[in-house]
Amino acid sequence: MGVEIRVEGLTKAFGSQTIWQDVSLTLPAGEISVLLGPSGTGKSVFLKSLVGLLKPNRGHIWxxxxxxxxxxxxxxYETRKLFGVLFxxxxxxxxxxxxxNVAFPLREHTKKSESEVKRIVMEKLELVGLLGAEGKLPGEISGGMKKRAGLARALVLDPEILLVDEPDSGLDPVxxxxxxxxxxxxxAELNQTFLIVTHDINTARTVPDNIGLLFRRELVMFGPREMLLSSEEPVVRQFLNARRVGPIGMSEEKDVSELEAEAKMGMDVGKLPPIPPQQMPTTGRIRPAQHAPGAWCAAHGVTPPPGSFIDELGRNWVEEWPRYVAAMSSPVGGHQIGGPQIGDQQVAGQQQPPGARY
Known part of the structure; x- marks a missing residue:
C-alpha cells in the first residue's frame, strides 16, 4: 500500500533565484499523480526535494x-527507503x-543472499518485461528498455512511493x-503512490488520477484529473492545447504588453479538448484509486468539453461505466477469458478496456 505525501508551504531557491514558493498539495496514498509545467519551472527540483536530495528553504514534506x-x-536515510526513483x-x-544494475540496491542496502537477490531481480525484470535481457549492457539495449530497466531497479526494494522523472524523455510515442x-x-498490482513528471500531454490526459501544473514559480492547480482537464485557467488551456497564444512564453511567462497585444488581435488559447477515458490496466480490472468517468464534473456542476469520455469505438463511458463495474464484479464476468462484455464489444483481452492502447 502506498503512503500519502503532504506538502505544505514548500519554497525552494538557489541564492536569489526562487524556483517555486508556497507549494502545497497532497499526493493521495496509492494513486497516480502527474506534475506538468513548462521547461525550467522546477519539476525535477520538486522531485529531488520530495526524496530529500535537496533541502527546501521553508515548508514541510510529510x-x-x-x-x-x-x-x-x-x-x-530510513525514510528514503520508502521511495523508488526512475530518473x-x-x-x-x-x-x-x-x-x-537492478541488483545494486539490494546488494548495497540489504544483507540478502545471492540466491534471494537473483529471485527478486528476476521477478522485477519479469514485471517490466525484460526477462532475457539481464545479461546485456546498457549500451546494447534501446532507450525504452533502459527506462524499463531503471524502473525495475526503482522497484527492487519494494518502495511504497515511486517518483518518475520524464519517462517520455528520449522515447518515441509508441x-x-x-x-x-x-x-x-x-x-494496479502493487498499489504504490506514483508521482510522474512529464511534458507528454497524452500521458497527462489518460494515465493519472490527479494532475498538477507548475508555472510562474507557483503551483497553479493540483487535483483530480477531471478538474484540471476541464479548467478554464488560460495557462492550463494553453498547455493542454500546445499553443503559442497564452501566458506561457518562450523563456517563461509573457509580459502584460504581449498578452494585451494577443487580446487585441482576438487571439485566444483555444477550446479545451475532450477529456478521454482514463487508461485501464491490461487485465481490464479497475484500480482501487480509479473513479467513475465524469464523477468529479457531475459532483462539482462542471460541464466537460464536448465529446468527453468517448473512446475510439464510440462508447460513452459515463453511460457504460455502471455496466462495466457490474460485469467486473460478477463471478463469471470478472474471471472469464477475454474479460466482460459491454454492449456488443468485448472490453478486455482482444478488445481493450477504455483508454487502453494495445
Whole structure:
C-alpha cells in the first residue's frame, strides 16, 4: 500500500533565484499523480526535494507522520527507503549488465543472499518485461528498455512511493505508450503512490488520477484529473492545447504588453479538448484509486468539453461505466477469458478496456 505525501508551504531557491514558493498539495496514498509545467519551472527540483536530495528553504514534506526536511540523518536515510526513483535517462551504470544494475540496491542496502537477490531481480525484470535481457549492457539495449530497466531497479526494494522523472524523455510515442501501460499495471498490482513528471500531454490526459501544473514559480492547480482537464485557467488551456497564444512564453511567462497585444488581435488559447477515458490496466480490472468517468464534473456542476469520455469505438463511458463495474464484479464476468462484455464489444483481452492502447 502506498503512503500519502503532504506538502505544505514548500519554497525552494538557489541564492536569489526562487524556483517555486508556497507549494502545497497532497499526493493521495496509492494513486497516480502527474506534475506538468513548462521547461525550467522546477519539476525535477520538486522531485529531488520530495526524496530529500535537496533541502527546501521553508515548508514541510510529510511522508506519513515524518516531516522529511527536519529529520535527523539516520531517520532521513530510513525514510528514503520508502521511495523508488526512475530518473530521466534511466541512470544505469554503463559498466554493469542489466542484472547487476537492478541488483545494486539490494546488494548495497540489504544483507540478502545471492540466491534471494537473483529471485527478486528476476521477478522485477519479469514485471517490466525484460526477462532475457539481464545479461546485456546498457549500451546494447534501446532507450525504452533502459527506462524499463531503471524502473525495475526503482522497484527492487519494494518502495511504497515511486517518483518518475520524464519517462517520455528520449522515447518515441509508441515506447512512451508501452511504458505508461507498464506503470498503470504496476499501480494496479502493487498499489504504490506514483508521482510522474512529464511534458507528454497524452500521458497527462489518460494515465493519472490527479494532475498538477507548475508555472510562474507557483503551483497553479493540483487535483483530480477531471478538474484540471476541464479548467478554464488560460495557462492550463494553453498547455493542454500546445499553443503559442497564452501566458506561457518562450523563456517563461509573457509580459502584460504581449498578452494585451494577443487580446487585441482576438487571439485566444483555444477550446479545451475532450477529456478521454482514463487508461485501464491490461487485465481490464479497475484500480482501487480509479473513479467513475465524469464523477468529479457531475459532483462539482462542471460541464466537460464536448465529446468527453468517448473512446475510439464510440462508447460513452459515463453511460457504460455502471455496466462495466457490474460485469467486473460478477463471478463469471470478472474471471472469464477475454474479460466482460459491454454492449456488443468485448472490453478486455482482444478488445481493450477504455483508454487502453494495445
Amino acid at each position: 511522508v506519513g507522520d515524518r516531516d522529511l526536511p527536519y529529520l535527523p540523518e539516520s531517520q532521513l 530521466q535517462d534511466g541512470a544505469l551504470f554503463g559498466s554493469m549488465n542489466i542484472f547487476d 515506447r512512451t505508450a508501452y511504458l505508461n501501460q507498464t506503470m498503470i499495471d504496476l499501480n
